[in-house]
Amino acid sequence: MDTAERLIRSTQELLWERGYVGTSPKxxxxxxxxxxxxMYHHFAGKSELALAAIRRNAEELxxxxxxALSRPGTAHEKISAYLHRERAILRGCRIGGLAQDxxxxxxxxxxxxxxxxxxxxxxxxxAVLAEGVTHGEFPADLDPATTATTISAVVQGGYVxxxxxxxxxxxxxxxxxxxxxxxxxxx
Amino acid sequence: MDTAERLIRSTQELLWERGYVGTSPKxxxxxxxxxxxxMYHHFAGKSELALAAIRRNAEELxxxxxxALSRPGTAHEKISAYLHRERAILRGCRIGGLAQDxxxxxxxxxxxxxxxxxxxxxxxxxAVLAEGVTHGEFPADLDPATTATTISAVVQGGYVxxxxxxxxxxxxxxxxxxxxxxxxxxx
DNA sequence: GTCTATAATTAGATAGAC
DNA sequence: GTCTATCTAATTATAGAC
Numbered sequence: 226m227d228t229a230e231r232l233i234r235s236t237q238e239l240l241w242e243r244g245y246v247g248t249s250p251k252x253x254x255x256x257x258x259x260x261x262x263x264m265y266h267h268f269a270g271k272s273e274l275a276l277a278a279i280r281r282n283a284e285e286l287x288x289x290x291x292x293a294l295s296r297p298g299t300a301h302e303k304i305s306a307y308l309h310r311e312r313a314i315l316r317g318c319r320i321g322g323l324a325q326d327x328x329x330x331x332x333x334x335x336x337x338x339x340x341x342x343x344x345x346x347x348x349x350x351x352a353v354l355a356e357g358v359t360h361g362e363f364p365a366d367l368d369p370a371t372t373a374t375t376i377s378a379v380v381q382g383g384y385v386x387x388x389x390x391x392x393x394x395x396x397x398x399x400x401x402x403x404x405x406x407x408x409x410x411x412x
Numbered sequence: 413m414d415t416a417e418r419l420i421r422s423t424q425e426l427l428w429e430r431g432y433v434g435t436s437p438k439x440x441x442x443x444x445x446x447x448x449x450x451m452y453h454h455f456a457g458k459s460e461l462a463l464a465a466i467r468r469n470a471e472e473l474x475x476x477x478x479x480a481l482s483r484p485g486t487a488h489e490k491i492s493a494y495l496h497r498e499r500a501i502l503r504g505c506r507i508g509g510l511a512q513d514x515x516x517x518x519x520x521x522x523x524x525x526x527x528x529x530x531x532x533x534x535x536x537x538x539a540v541l542a543e544g545v546t547h548g549e550f551p552a553d554l555d556p557a558t559t560a561t562t563i564s565a566v567v568q569g570g571y572v573x574x575x576x577x578x579x580x581x582x583x584x585x586x587x588x589x590x591x592x593x594x595x596x597x598x599x
Numbered sequence: 600g601t602c603t604a605t606a607a608t609t610a611g612a613t614a615g616a617c
Numbered sequence: 618g619t620c621t622a623t624c625t626a627a628t629t630a631t632a633g634a635c
Contacts, residue, residue: 228618243514247433249610261612262619271611317512321569324576325504325512327430336578343576368589374582375589378569382508385568386561389511389530391523395561402555402562406593415600436628448630449601458629 229267231257236278241319244326245275245335276335282319283342294349300357304350304376304407308400314384314393321381347373363410372407379403416454418444423465428506431513432462432522463522469506470529481536487544491537491563491594495587501580504571534560550597559594566590 226234235257239248250271254264268274293307320342323329329336350373357363379399386395413421422444426435437458441451455461480493507529510516516523537560544550566586573582 244431244433244512246431247514250612251610260620262614262621265612266618318572321572321576322512324572325431325509327434330575330578336576339576340578343573368592371585371589371592374573374585375566375593378566378573378582378586378590379562380565380569381572382565382567382569385505385508385511385572386530386565388517389508389523389526391517391527395565398558398561399565402558403565403590403593405555405558406562406590406597409597410593437630438628447602449603452630453600 228257228259228263232259232264232267232274233277233281236274237282237319240275240278240323241282241316244322245328246326248275250274272332272335276338279320279323279335279338283338286318286320286342287345290346290349294353300353300360300362301407303353304357305404307350308376308380308404312396314387314396315391317384317388318381321384343377347377350376363407367410376403376407415444415446415450419446419451419454419461420464420468423461424469424506427462427465428469428503428509431509432515433513435462437461459519459522463525466507466510466522466525470525473505473507473529474532477533477536481540487540487547487549488594490540491544492591494537495563495567495591499583501571501574501583502578504575505568508568508571530564534564537563550594554597563590563594 232253235253236248239252239256243252248271250261250264253271253274254261257264264274268277289310290307293310294303296303296306298306320339323335323339329339347370351369354363354367354369354372358365358367358369379402383396383399386399387393389395419440423435423440426439426443430439435458437448437451440458440461441448444451451461455464476497477494480497481490483490483493485493507526510522510526516526534557538556541550541554541556541559545552545554545556566589570583570586573586574580576582
């Protein structure tokens with residue numbers, strides 16, 4: 226693996242664990258086993274490297290979510306597969322976590338991939354729920370877009386509660402609760 | 413207002429907006445209009461001041477949540493009052509947001525009030541939902557503790573989605589969605 | 600209690616040698 | 618491409634005068 230690649234992957238890890246404000250160029254260099262000069266040769270600075278890492282994290286998140294949401298089966302099975310997919314719960318969401326970072330929110334460039342990824346996820350969840358309504362799996366009064374936002378919020382909030390508690394249990398329970406509420410809507 | 417009080421309140425504001433890692437002693441001093449010496453006279457350092465500010469934010473959060481949850485009416489009305497209480501949505505949750513901060517999570521002392529406050533909220537939501545089940549407002553198969561975690565997660569996740577989008581809409585929609593799911597459980 | 604001086608460390612980067 | 622030297626500002630304090 227070349228240096229630029231090691232730098233990006235190290236930044237992905239550190240952004241995920243410590244956020245943008247909590248990640249220094251020095252920490253990135255040490256994690257990537259690259260020198261100062263090397264880092265500044267490949268990237269103009271911290272924010273440019275962070276942008277590459279955030280985009281990469283966004284790509285990976287989309288691929289993993291899409292894998293669950295495009296599996297064969299009913300709409301409920303797809304949502305369930307998404308909710309129960311393997312996650313490093315205590316690390317939090319690699320994209321959603323950045324929404325708490327003041328420097329990310331202050332930069333239109335760094336914020337864009339965060340916004341776009343969550344918008345994409347919302348659209349995918351909405352499409353799957355709409356498919357469920359069309360097939361008579363859910364009642365016609367279930368609004369796909371609204372419910373998609375709720376499901377996405379349960380996942381993001383589940384991460385927050387789990388990290389605060391230092392335990393995966395709140396995430397698991399939050400997901401279980403929303404699934405039960407959704408199941409009771411099934412015809 | 414005396415200096416110690418101004419320092420605590422300034423730290424409350426800054427922790428809420430920028431987190432612990434993103435808040436420097438200098439920024440606190442400027443916001444509080446206090447000098448270096450003054451700050452270090454009243455508090456041993458950043459973390460001691462942050463602890464006081466986090467505890468204060470936790471108290472305020474509890475008071476505001478309790479105000480909604482103890483209003484007269486049905487369980488559903490209490491939950492609804494909690495969900496729709498006035499919030500500075502784009503600022504995020506003053507307690508939940510800290511669960512994303514690496515230095516908060518790494519310190520048992522700073523983390524404790526975060527954990528405790530969310531645990532308290534969970535217990536209060538659970539009690540109100542249990543009351544709703546007892547009174548026949550919700551079906552007996554609704555598990556209060558699980559549903560309380562889901563509701564709490566929707567709120568925390570709603571904040572995350574709203575901040576990422578730069579709009580209050582996702583929060584409002586996430587709350588609306590969980591309320592509709594909950595209403596459909598009503599007898 | 601508050602102020603100013605001082606300081607060790609890190610953050611974030613530039614310049615130029617190799 | 619990578620390394621080392623250098624640099625300015627910020628971070629997080631401590632010391633001692635007033």
